[in-house]
Amino acid sequence: MKEDPSDVLDRSNTAIVVDSCADLPDEVIADPNLTMVPLKLHFGDDTFRDWVDIRPTEFYVRLRDAERLPTTSQPSAGEFQTEYRRLRERFDHIFSVHLSDRLSGTFSSATLAKEGFAGITVVDSEMASLAVGLLAHRLLALLDRGTTRGEFLAYIDRYRREAGRLFLLDTLEYLQKGGRIGKASSVAGSLLHIKPLLTFSDGIVDTYKKVRGERKAMVAMQEYLLEHTQPGSPVRVCIGHGDSPDRAEELAALIQATDRTIDICLRGEVGAVIGTYAGQGAVALFFIQE
Amino acid sequence: MARDDRAGLSVDQARSVVLAGFYALEGRKQEVNDLNVYPVPDGDTGTNLCLTVRSVVDELRAAPDDLGSARLCELISNGALMGARGNSGVILSQMVRGALEPFAAGEPSTTETVVSALRRATDTAYRAVRKPVEGTMLTVIREATEAAESVEMGMAPREFIDAVLEAGWNSVRRTPTLLKVLADAGVVDAGGYGLMVLLEGMARGGGSAPREEAAELARQPAMAVLEESESAYAYCTSFLVEGHALDAATFEQALVPLGDSLLVVGTDSRLKVHIHTDEPGTVLSLATMRGVLREVEIDNMRDQTAAREARLRERETPSPAGRTQVVAVVVGEGMKRLFRSMGAAYLVDGGQSMNPSAEELLRAVEATDCAEVLLLPNNKNIIMAAEQAAKLSTARVMVVPARSMQAGLSAMVAYDPDAGVEQNGDDMTVALESVVTGEVTRAVRDSRVDEVQIKEGEFMGLVDDRVVVSDDDLTLVVATVALHMLDGGQELMTVLVGGGADAPSAAEAVERLRGLYPDLELEVHQGGQPLYPLLLSAE
Numbered sequence: 168m169k170e171d172p173s174d175v176l177d178r179s180n181t182a183i184v185v186d187s188c189a190d191l192p193d194e195v196i197a198d199p200n201l202t203m204v205p206l207k208l209h210f211g212d213d214t215f216r217d218w219v220d221i222r223p224t225e226f227y228v229r230l231r232d233a234e235r236l237p238t239t240s241q242p243s244a245g246e247f248q249t250e251y252r253r254l255r256e257r258f259d260h261i262f263s264v265h266l267s268d269r270l271s272g273t274f275s276s277a278t279l280a281k282e283g284f285a286g287i288t289v290v291d292s293e294m295a296s297l298a299v300g301l302l303a304h305r306l307l308a309l310l311d312r313g314t315t316r317g318e319f320l321a322y323i324d325r326y327r328r329e330a331g332r333l334f335l336l337d338t339l340e341y342l343q344k345g346g347r348i349g350k351a352s353s354v355a356g357s358l359l360h361i362k363p364l365l366t367f368s369d370g371i372v373d374t375y376k377k378v379r380g381e382r383k384a385m386v387a388m389q390e391y392l393l394e395h396t397q398p399g400s401p402v403r404v405c406i407g408h409g410d411s412p413d414r415a416e417e418l419a420a421l422i423q424a425t426d427r428t429i430d431i432c433l434r435g436e437v438g439a440v441i442g443t444y445a446g447q448g449a450v451a452l453f454f455i456q457e
Numbered sequence: 458m459a460r461d462d463r464a465g466l467s468v469d470q471a472r473s474v475v476l477a478g479f480y481a482l483e484g485r486k487q488e489v490n491d492l493n494v495y496p497v498p499d500g501d502t503g504t505n506l507c508l509t510v511r512s513v514v515d516e517l518r519a520a521p522d523d524l525g526s527a528r529l530c531e532l533i534s535n536g537a538l539m540g541a542r543g544n545s546g547v548i549l550s551q552m553v554r555g556a557l558e559p560f561a562a563g564e565p566s567t568t569e570t571v572v573s574a575l576r577r578a579t580d581t582a583y584r585a586v587r588k589p590v591e592g593t594m595l596t597v598i599r600e601a602t603e604a605a606e607s608v609e610m611g612m613a614p615r616e617f618i619d620a621v622l623e624a625g626w627n628s629v630r631r632t633p634t635l636l637k638v639l640a641d642a643g644v645v646d647a648g649g650y651g652l653m654v655l656l657e658g659m660a661r662g663g664g665s666a667p668r669e670e671a672a673e674l675a676r677q678p679a680m681a682v683l684e685e686s687e688s689a690y691a692y693c694t695s696f697l698v699e700g701h702a703l704d705a706a707t708f709e710q711a712l713v714p715l716g717d718s719l720l721v722v723g724t725d726s727r728l729k730v731h732i733h734t735d736e737p738g739t740v741l742s743l744a745t746m747r748g749v750l751r752e753v754e755i756d757n758m759r760d761q762t763a764a765r766e767a768r769l770r771e772r773e774t775p776s777p778a779g780r781t782q783v784v785a786v787v788v789g790e791g792m793k794r795l796f797r798s799m800g801a802a803y804l805v806d807g808g809q810s811m812n813p814s815a816e817e818l819l820r821a822v823e824a825t826d827c828a829e830v831l832l833l834p835n836n837k838n839i840i841m842a843a844e845q846a847a848k849l850s851t852a853r854v855m856v857v858p859a860r861s862m863q864a865g866l867s868a869m870v871a872y873d874p875d876a877g878v879e880q881n882g883d884d885m886t887v888a889l890e891s892v893v894t895g896e897v898t899r900a901v902r903d904s905r906v907d908e909v910q911i912k913e914g915e916f917m918g919l920v921d922d923r924v925v926v927s928d929d930d931l932t933l934v935v936a937t938v939a940l941h942m943l944d945g946g947q948e949l950m951t952v953l954v955g956g957g958a959d960a961p962s963a964a965e966a967v968e969r970l971r972g973l974y975p976d977l978e979l980e981v982h983q984g985g986q987p988l989y990p991l992l993l994s995a996e
Contacts, residue, residue, distance in 0.1 A: 358798040359951070360980055361870055377870050379996065380949035380978055 170286070172317030174260065178310045182254045184263040186242060186273045187217035189300040190407065192435045198307055200258075202250055206273060206440045210237045217440040226439035227410040227447050236344055239440045241272040247280030251287055260316070261287045264303055264323075266295040269370035270347055290323055293370040296441045297407040297433065298332045298453045304433050305403060305455065330455045331395045332366050333375055334407075335384050337448030339363065345444040347372060364388065385414075388452050389421040395454075401428045402456045409437035409449035418450055466526050466560045471533060472517045474659050479510045480820045481658020482651060484803060489654070492647035494638055501756075502647040505543030509550060510655065512540020530561035538722070538729050542695060542754070545594060545648040547720045547731045548582050549655075552598055555581030568617050575602040575621075585722045587709065592636030594648035600628035601656070618660045625653045690716050690733040693756045694740055698728045700748025711743055733758065779874025781881050782825040785833040785865060786813055786843075789956060789986035792862055799869040801833070808862065808986070812839050818846035822854055829878035830854045831885065835865040837922070855882030859889060860922070862986065863953055863994035867892040893947060895920050895938045895993035897963060900927060916959075916990075931959070931990075935966035936973065938993065943974065947995035950977055953984030954991060963990035 178200055185191065187205040196203050196218075205216040210229060215221035217239075221229075230237070247263070254261055263281070268274040268291045281287040292299045305326070309319060342348045362384045366375040375391070378384050396402050404422060408415035415434070423429050437449055482489075482503070489503030516536030520529065534557050537550035555577035564570045579602045583589050604624030608617055632646035633639040639646055694716075698708075702725055709721040716734030723729050728748075734740055737755045744750055783801040787793050788808040796804060805821045807813040818839075822830050830852045834843040837860040847854035855878050859865035868885040876884075896919045900911045911917055911927040918926040918938035926937040942950070954964045964981065971979055984992060 358795050358982065359866065359870065361799075374873070377873075379867075379870055379951075382948045383996075 170288075170316065172315060172320075174316040175313060176260055176310060176316055176319055177313040180258055181260040181262070181310055182258040183303050183306055183310075184247075184250060184254070184261060184277075185299065185303050186265050186277075187219075187438060188266040188271065188273065188295055188440055189264070189303055190218075190296045190435050190438045190441055191300045191303065192433075195300070195304060195307075195433070200307060200310060201303065202254060204242045204246055204250055206242060206271070207240045208237050208439045208443065209240065211235070215439065218438050221439045223410060223436045223438055223442065226442055230442065230447065236341070237439075237443050239443055241276050244276045244279040247277050251280060251284050255284060255286065259286055262290060262306065262319070262323075263287060264290045264292055264299060264306070266299055267291060267293045267367065267370035269293075270295055270372075288320075291370070293327055294330070294332055294367040294453075296334075296437055296445075297405045297435045297451060298330065298367065300407075300435055301330070301403065301405040301433055301453045301455070302326050304405070326455055329395075330453060331392060332453050333388055333391050334365050334445075334449060334451035335362055335388070336365065336445055337411075338446050341446035342372060342444050347444045364391070381414075385418055385421055388418060388450075389425065392422055392427065392452065392454060393425060396427050396456045398426050399428065400457045401430045402454050403433075404429055404431045404452070404454040405433035405435065406431060407435045407437055407449075407451040407453070409442050409445050409447055411448045411450060414448070414450040418452060422452070466529055466566070468517065468520050468522050468524050468529055470566075471529060475510065475513055475517055475533075476820065477662045478655045478659035479507070479514050480824050482507050482510060482655045483805075483821075484824045485651075485654050487797075489647050489651040492644045492650055494642045494644060494647070501543060502545045503651055505546040506549060506648070506651045506655065508542045509537055509540045509546035512536045513553070515540075526563055527561050530557040533557060538727065539697065539752070541729050541731075543693070544718050544720060544731060545651065547695075547722060547729055548585060548594060548648070549652070550729065551582045551585040551722050552578040552652075555579070568612070568614060571617075572602075572605045575605050578602070585720060587713075587719060590636065592632040592634070592639060593646050594652045596632065596635060597625055597628045597646070597649035597652055601625035622653070622657055622660060625656060629653050690735050691757060691759055692735065692737045693718075693731075693733055693758050694737040694754070695729070695731040696741070696744065696753040697723075697751040698730065698744050698748040699726060699751060701726065703728050703747060708743075708747060712740060715740055780827075781829040781831060781874060781876060781878045782827040783831045783833065783869070783872060784818070784821045784825060785869075786818070786835045786839055787862060787865075789862075789953075789984045791956075791983035791985035792953065795866060795953075795982060795984070796869065799866070800872055800874055801869065802827075807839065808836050812836065812842065815842040815845035815849065818843055819849050822846060822850045822852055825852070828852050831872070831878060831881055832856045833859050833865045833868065835859050835862045837861075853878050855879065857882060857885045857889065861894050861896070861992065861994075862984070863951060863992045864889055864892050864894050866951065866953075867994055867996055891996050893921060893942045893945070893995045895942050895991075895995070896989050897931075897934055897938060897991040897993075898989045899959065931962055932966045932969060935963065935970065935991065938991075939970050939973070942993065942995045943977070948976070948978060950974075950979050950993060950995045952979065952981045952991060952993050953986065954981065955989050956985040956987055957990055959990040967991065 182200050184202045187203055205219050208215045208217055263277045265274045265277055274291050277289045281289055292302055361377050361379055363377050364375045364387055365372050376387055378387050406415050406419050419431060437445055486503035486507050490501060493502040513533050513536040516532050520532055534554045537553040541547045541550040556574040558577045559570050559573045579599045582595055589595050601621050601624050605621045608620050629645050629649045632649050705721045705728055712719055712732055715736055716732045718733040720731040721728055732740055784803040785796050785801045786807045787796050787804045793804050803821050803825050805813050832843045832847060832854055834840045840858050843856045847856050857868050859868050868888045871884040871888040872881060898917055900913055900915045900917045902913050904911050907924040909924045909927050915927045915929055916931050916934040917924060918934045920938060920941040925941045926934050928934050952967050954960050
């Protein structure tokens with residue numbers, strides 16, 4: 168079928184596909200218009216499907232005891248094809264939204280898989296984890312009220328440009344060992360315990376600001392939200408964490424204490440594959456103002 | 458007697474050439490230290506060469522401008538001998554002595570004179586070493602000399618210099634083929650490498666870009682090898698003996714049974730001795746029978762080896778040179794490691810009671826070869842010199858007015874090598890504003906400052922340069938300093954433990970703060986700074 172910007176998209180005709188690196192919580196995964204394709208995690212000879220066979224709690228216990236770091240692998244094109252084929256029987260339009268092409272081969276697998284299918288749009292979010300999760304969550308909200316293809320794609324573009332994205336890791340060790348450190352490498356060797364606030368820029372991990380001390384980092388995250396939003400229209404916020412719910416709570420309280428119209432519409436945990444690079448103790452803030 | 462302007466050396470000439478060499482070497486000192494596996498992996502070849510040249514620099518600074526060539530050469534030669542440290546330093550001092558002979562004799566500064574200076578340097582250095590070993594700085598100076606002797610007469614000076622330097626670097630590259638311990642460690646000889654850095658700096662000026670191949674030669678050695686190649690002896694011992702009719706050869710014979718890496722050089726009135734031994738006491742008593750001892754230094758090489766290995770293990774992944782570089786004034790090995798780990802590219806030795814001059818800072822700024830430079834004086838008495846250096850430099854320099862090293866460290870947190878100098882300068886200066894600093898030191902005399910009665914020998918606590926306490930009880934002093942520092946919601950305290958005898962008990966006193974302030978993040982590092990058992994910052 169022909170793709171036109173004026174195509175009407177709603178829950179009856181449109182599906183969203185994500186990969187497991189969107190780190191979406193169960194209640195969103197259960198959405199009938201959403202399908203998740205898992206990446207894989209390898210602990211030695213054991214292979215797990217991210218979020219399916221291994222949940223965050225179990226993962227962090229294993230990570231602590233592991234002698235060697237786990238490795239990860241993208242879904243195959245075949246796995247995407249199976250889902251695309253199944254979904255195309257029910258839906259006219261499929262938007263397959265994935266973590267940054269510069270961080271994983273997942274986007275390539277999906278792009279390869281869509282060959283031969285009509286109606287499939289593969290999107291490189293240029294981000295990862297719940298930053299992609301929040302995008303998918305917002306796209307589902309657009310389907311709720313009905314939208315057009317043109318509006319839908321424009322939202323994705325605006326999200327890529329404008330969405331607030333900031334995260335704090337306890338250590339850069341895992342990012343470095345996993346080879347995903349990007350431009351954040353300049354602080355990796357520091358002997359002082361610097362907490363870099365990281366962001367995604369151009370699809371890779373970059374340093375936003377360096378601070379020392381937990382509290383200062385949290386306050387810097389609050390300031391970041393204030394700098395990137397105005398009072399008035401609602402700010403859709405996602406707060407994520409990697410096995411550190413207390414920090415997530417503290418951040419949520421700081422965000423809600425601002426004069427912005429805060430709607431914390433999504434809370435989630437960092438899954439095993441992202442956790443392999445983020446390590447334990449991550450806390451993340453993603454948002455977009457309507 | 459009429460003076461021939463071309464004859465010999467002028468003080469000005471010598472100053473500019475030696476300073477250029479010194480800064481080149483200073484900039485790559487750590488690289489040289491980390492290459493050091495022969496004769497023992499004590500990791501101080503770079504430091505030793507630097508201190509040797511530094512001593513010449515100091516002599517030249519103090520020299521009258523109109524000193525004659527012969528006196529000048531004597532002064533330089535003496536400076537090198539006085540400052541010579543370690544094997545490499547002593548050998549270098551002999552090269553200097555030999556090289557100066559033609560200039561002392563009043564020969565003009567021509568290519569021919571340089572050739573003969575190199576020849577004398579080589580011969581003097583070889584003579585000084587009891588059993589010359591190839592694959593060391595001896596080989597490097599010899600092969601550079603041989604290249605100089607074989608160039609065609611009448612070659613342009615520039616080309617001549619290029620050819621000699623080229624031959625020297627090639628020789629450095631070949632050192633692992635001559636000395637197995639180097640090949641095993643996968644490194645080139647540290648002394649030879651350091652010598653070429655020095656010569657290149659002297660020939661081309663301090664501000665010239667270091668050679669790419671030089672950096673490539675300074676690859677990190679493999680750790681496995683280090684663990685096997687410690688010296689058989691524990692103490693690196695060096696000193697000067699002054700007396701009459703001293704005989705280097707007979708004294709050397711007397712010392713041979715006591716150790717290795719033995720060097721005895723100098724004149725009949727002054728000898729420099731360097732030996733690795735287990736019996737420094739016996740060595741020194743043999744020396745006192747011959748004359749008066751000066752500048753005695755005894756280093757435990759096992760400690761040096763451990764420090765070097767720790768440094769290699771801690772080494773950060775080298776980051777690509779950014780847009781803006783940092784020059785910082787720092788003292789203390791631990792402090793240097795911290796500053797380096799945060800991306801400070803060039804460190805100038807100095808601090809309390811050893812303030813570098815504006816000229817030294819300027820040279821360091823220029824050695825970065827970077828158009829945008831941040832300068833951290835890290836001491837309130839150095840800020841003016843830093844500002845002066847900033848004005849004099851052709852690079853865009855911003856002084857981040859850190860009044861102490863611990864404040865400078867806090868500013869470094871905000872440093873972003875990819876941002877411009879103004880952006881960095883602003884961010885780092887803002888970072889300084891939220892830092893409270895503290896210091897603990899020993900009072901050197903009785904006095905009354907800031908309403909506090911101070912007795913000599915007491916521990917004195919300062920917060921932001923103001924004396925807040927003075928007492929014999931270190932625990933009390935540390936607790937009082939912390940109380941004054943932590944009065945405004947600070948949540949993180951960084952403590953840098955000094956290098957002196959009081960440091961262990963001071964560090965213990967700091968640990969007690971954990972009980973007093975359970976919510977405080979307390980980060981303790983070895984700073985190794987002199988004079989201050991503790992430097993603290995809170996933010």
